[in-house]
Amino acid sequence: MKDTDLLDAHRQELWRGMVVLASLLALQQPGYGYGLLDALERAGVPAPANTLYPLLRRLEGQGLLTSEWDTSGTRPRKFYRTSRDGLRLARELQKEWRAIDTALSRLDTEADPETNTEADTELGEQP
Amino acid sequence: MSTTLTDRYVAAAVRHVSGKHRGEIDRELRAAIADDVEARVSLGERPGQAEYAALAELGDPAQLATRYADKATVLIGPANYPYYAKAMRLLSATVLPITYLVNAIGHWVRGENVATAIFSPLGVTLTAAVYLFAGVTVLYVLVDRFGSERGPGEPDQDWKPDQLPFSDATATTTWSEVGSGIVLAVLLVVALFVQRSATLVATASGARVPVLDPALWGFWVPFFVVVLVLSLALAVANLRLGRWTLATAVAGTVLILAATGPLAYLFFEARVLNPALGSVFTSTGSWIGWLALVVLAAITVAVLAKTWRHRDRQRIEVQ
Numbered sequence: 001m002k003d004t005d006l007l008d009a010h011r012q013e014l015w016r017g018m019v020v021l022a023s024l025l026a027l028q029q030p031g032y033g034y035g036l037l038d039a040l041e042r043a044g045v046p047a048p049a050n051t052l053y054p055l056l057r058r059l060e061g062q063g064l065l066t067s068e069w070d071t072s073g074t075r076p077r078k079f080y081r082t083s084r085d086g087l088r089l090a091r092e093l094q095k096e097w098r099a100i101d102t103a104l105s106r107l108d109t110e111a112d113p114e115t116n117t118e119a120d121t122e123l124g125e126q127p
Numbered sequence: 128m129s130t131t132l133t134d135r136y137v138a139a140a141v142r143h144v145s146g147k148h149r150g151e152i153d154r155e156l157r158a159a160i161a162d163d164v165e166a167r168v169s170l171g172e173r174p175g176q177a178e179y180a181a182l183a184e185l186g187d188p189a190q191l192a193t194r195y196a197d198k199a200t201v202l203i204g205p206a207n208y209p210y211y212a213k214a215m216r217l218l219s220a221t222v223l224p225i226t227y228l229v230n231a232i233g234h235w236v237r238g239e240n241v242a243t244a245i246f247s248p249l250g251v252t253l254t255a256a257v258y259l260f261a262g263v264t265v266l267y268v269l270v271d272r273f274g275s276e277r278g279p280g281e282p283d284q285d286w287k288p289d290q291l292p293f294s295d296a297t298a299t300t301t302w303s304e305v306g307s308g309i310v311l312a313v314l315l316v317v318a319l320f321v322q323r324s325a326t327l328v329a330t331a332s333g334a335r336v337p338v339l340d341p342a343l344w345g346f347w348v349p350f351f352v353v354v355l356v357l358s359l360a361l362a363v364a365n366l367r368l369g370r371w372t373l374a375t376a377v378a379g380t381v382l383i384l385a386a387t388g389p390l391a392y393l394f395f396e397a398r399v400l401n402p403a404l405g406s407v408f409t410s411t412g413s414w415i416g417w418l419a420l421v422v423l424a425a426i427t428v429a430v431l432a433k434t435w436r437h438r439d440r441q442r443i444e445v446q
Contacts, residue, residue, distance in 0.1 A: 033155065034162030050186050053159060054194035057152070069154075077158050 012046075019047045019055065021097065024082050024090035027065060032077040056080055064089055132178055133160050140188035144195055152195055160185070202264070203271045211267040214303040218259055218310060227252045233338075236404060263310075305362045312355050319348060336403045347393065354386045371438040383430045387423040394419035 022045045026036055033053050040047045059065045064086035068079050082090065137156050141149045160181055167177035185191060193200055203211050230248030239247075322338045339348075361378055368375065393399050395416040 032162070033159040034166070037159075038166070048186075049159065049163070049184060050191045051194060053155065054191070057148075057155075057195065075158055075161055076154065077162075078155050 015046055018097075019045060019052065020059065021090055021093045022047070023052070023055065023059065024064060024086050024093075027080050027082040028087065030068075030079045030081040032070075032079050036080070059086070132182055133157065136160070136182050136185070136188055140191050140195075143189070143192045148195070203267050207267055207271045210301070210303040210306075211263070213301070214267070214307050215260070215263050217303060217307040218263060219256070221307070221311060222259055222314065223252055223256055226255045266306075302366065305359070305366055308359055308362055312359055315355070316352060319352075334403070336401050338401060338404075340398055340401050342398065343393075347389065350389070351386065354382055358382050358386070371434060373438075376434050376438050379434045380431060383427055387427045391420050391423040394423070 019040070022040055022043070023036060026039050026043075031039065033049075033056060036056070037047065037049055037052055040052070056065060060067050060080065064083055065080045066083050067081070070077050070079050137153055137160075140156060141153050144152055160178075163181040163184070164174065164177045167180060168174055172180065227248050230251050231244050234244040234247055235241075319339070323341075324337075358379075361375060361382060365371065365375055371379070390399075397416060399419075400415070
């Protein structure tokens with residue numbers, strides 16, 4: 001169906017930027033690639049493995065994540081952790097996210113207050 | 128040790144990654160794949176199936192590699208694409224018909240039949256099209272990569288409304304016009320020299336001779352080359368100024384008259400084409416002379432109208 005394709009494409013576009021924020025928030029507790037993927041999935045953030053892994057490296061390159069190899073487990077795993085800069089950025093992005101939500105609610109003149117609160121609680125549950 | 132699917136996958140993914148990061152990405156990918164396989168096995172999948180499914184989910188390793196590399200995956204970004212397309216259109220619309228016509232005339236002058244004259248230049252034109260396409264593309268890829276400080280595909284941040292074209296959009300000089308002009312000029316000068324030795328035309332007796340009258344080399348060819356170079360310099364100046372000034376408009380007028388005036392005179396006097404080609408081309412006031420006169424007059428009027436009308440309009444808009 002064409003409509004669902006279109007919806008999927010736009011939804012992916014919308015989520016793409018959110019994955020950075022979600023990763024920075026989740027990695028306040030050190031985590032490795034697959035573990036983070038799992039955590040994001042359980043939290044309801046769609047992040048395909050083949051974009052998440054390169055993204056982690058890029059964030060590390062930007063100094064937003066630090067990393068360390070842990071060789072104590074059954075296999076060596078690279079643990080990532082949000083750096084101080086990363087956390088600061090995440091807080092800024094969270095502010096932006098709220099600003100986006102407010103801006104959208106203000107623009108959405110059609111919606112009556114009831115459905116608006118419903119949407120708010122739904123969003124509130126997700127992270 | 129036999130190669131597993133995972134080995135093949137990781138090898139394919141890191142092949143295009145630069146050496147510095149290869150080992151690290153290799154380790155990281157292996158760990159992630161192993162984690163995924165383990166999770167799938169614990170849910171009851173067979174190990175072989177689990178590995179297959181994990182790799183399938185990661186998708187095409189080549190695509191994964193480009194994501195790791197974080198490099199531009201476009202040849203010509205959106206900032207340069209419009210100029211590229213425009214230059215390509217402009218050059219195709221000029222170089223290819225000229226190539227075809229010159230070759231067709233060459234065949235016709237050699238006295239071959241009409242079918243040969245019409246069809247055999249198609250091959251040369253096709254070759255010219257391929258070279259043109261490749262050359263212009265390579266040029267713009269280089270411009271896109273190294274042309275400015277901004278990265279590939281990023282738009283011009285310093286754009287100001289002053290750069291807007293005046294309402295007579297075709298009258299403003301653009302980079303693609305100047306670029307195409309330079310390419311055309313170089314091709315023309317090369318053609319001038321090439322036709323002296325490797326000519327396509329032959330006289331009725333079969334001797335190969337240059338298309339142009341060799342006597343022109345004494346004064347007129349250098350003269351026209353100088354006019355051509357000055358015109359290009361003027362076009363570049365126009366590009367910098369962004370508009371016609373009185374000085375550049377006068378210079379443009381002088382240059383176009385200096386180019387078309389003598390050329391029309393030479394054509395009419397039948398001093399352009401090699402007299403060895405036959406009497407059609409050598410008699411004063413032949414149909415070729417008249418045709419050249421009409422074409423050159425039309426070009427002159429068009430260029431002058433464009434220059435001065437554009438300047439007028441610009442004065443009105445500025446006021």
